[in-house]
Amino acid sequence: MPQYPNRQFLDFEQPIKELYEHIEENKKLAEKNSKIDYKGIIQQLEDSIVDKRKEITERLTPWQRVQLSRHPDRPYTLKYIEKMTTNFVELHGDRNVKDDKAMVGGFAELDGQTVMIIGQQKGINTKTRQLRNFGMANPEGYRKALRLMKLAEKFNKPVITLIDTPGAYPGLEAEERGQGEAIARNIYEMVRLKVPIICVIIGEGASGGALGIGVGDKVLMMENTWYTVISPESCSSILWRSWDKKEIAAEQLRLTAKDMHSFGLVDDIVPEPVGGAHWDYAEAAQILKGYISKALSEVKDMPAESRMDYRIEKFGKMGFWDELPVTDAAE
CATH class of the missing domain: 1.10.287 (Helix Hairpins)
Known part of the structure; x- marks a missing residue:
């Protein structure tokens, strides 16, 4: 530390x-x-x-929790892997374009059980932030993630995803290589995957960049993180033509872990060390490890053929809506 x-x-x-x-x-x-x-x-x-x-x-206000989720000292995916698992073997490349450094993954042992662990990785200094593209994956990053999930399915190993991204990379070259299709394909395939999937928001959970590895049997969210369709700054710039209202936007977006849990969008909130995960990496990792192990034990015995129906039902009932009664005129 x-x-x-x-x-x-x-x-x-x-x-x-x-x-x-x-x-x-x-x-x-x-x-x-x-x-x-x-x-x-x-x-x-x-x-x-x-x-x-x-x-x-x-x-803490919602905006302050957003700031904590971006804290420069906060542990990222590779740090959690280092502290939670043993025998991690990183796998590279999507077998199509290149190896996206913003997305990392590989086999590891968690409490003696082999798992496939995948997540977005941000850099710890200027050089590595550029190398990791600030945690914003290109299409090949999502295709690499899907390749690793399919590999885990082949060997009947659970998948754990750690989400920490300000969004998928929005550059022209990413769109040319099919950014939207890559994310949509991952969502579709994760619903159909036969092995258990545990997803955890460990930092920023923004838009499709998060959803690209965010469909699972259990979705967990760390205490000082956020999960929503758009960042508070971008929301402020759209609604008020200025970033100055980002604190108000953060409040209105209802993006905190407590909000997401009350909406039924996440299954559990993972507490952090006093003051935030950046104060004690080892403690943060051990707490998270306990919650992941508990979630895995709850879903591991589910029949593989039932997983698809379970996930479709789980994600299909998210949200709020009203059904109007059918009238004679409509009939």
Whole structure:
């Protein structure tokens, strides 16, 4: 985990930064004057940091949760794979165009069980963000994901997808290579897959980019993530012709984990370490691992031939609508 001063702080995390600064000041004083014991003061400040993290987390607005989901220190797919699984073997390429670095996946062991784990991967610095295209997959990324799902089906292994993307890549070349078709094909094929699928939103869950690996028997959502058809900034720019209303848009979109769970769009909310997953990678991964294992145990015994009907029913009943009575005129 990155420690202060390498840690990055969001605007509403500034009180925590100030406490870290006090700790650094006391450590320097302790080095200069060994006769005075600063351990008690430092311990008090460290306890205050935990309390402050808890206090901030308890009163987060939807927009602040969006910011947390994008936190530069937040763990991404490969970090969760590293902390949750063993013997991960990454597989590359869609066997058609190229290997999309924004989508990663391969076989791994989760609690002694072999699984296929797939997810979007963002970069941790400028160079890797460009390499990973900021987690925005091209069509070949979704086709790679589908190839790996089919491989898992061939060997009768469960599929786990970790969703963290601001959306599928909207570039001209992506559209030319069939971005919409690739996502639609994945949705269609995931409904028909015979092995268990567990989907988890671990960061940003935006639009078709998320849905391209988001159809499963169980859909989980981490506490400080969001899941919706459009980002708050884009929604604000469409409705108000400006990004200045992004906080209002985030509220109106009802995009938080609690909202999604109340709507029945996700099956469970995965809690995060106090203050967010970026404070403790190991703890965040262990909590998530427990929820994934529980979800797998709930669906693993379902007959393969019943999975398609179950998923069609599950996703078909999502949403709200009213049916008008048939009138004589309509008849």
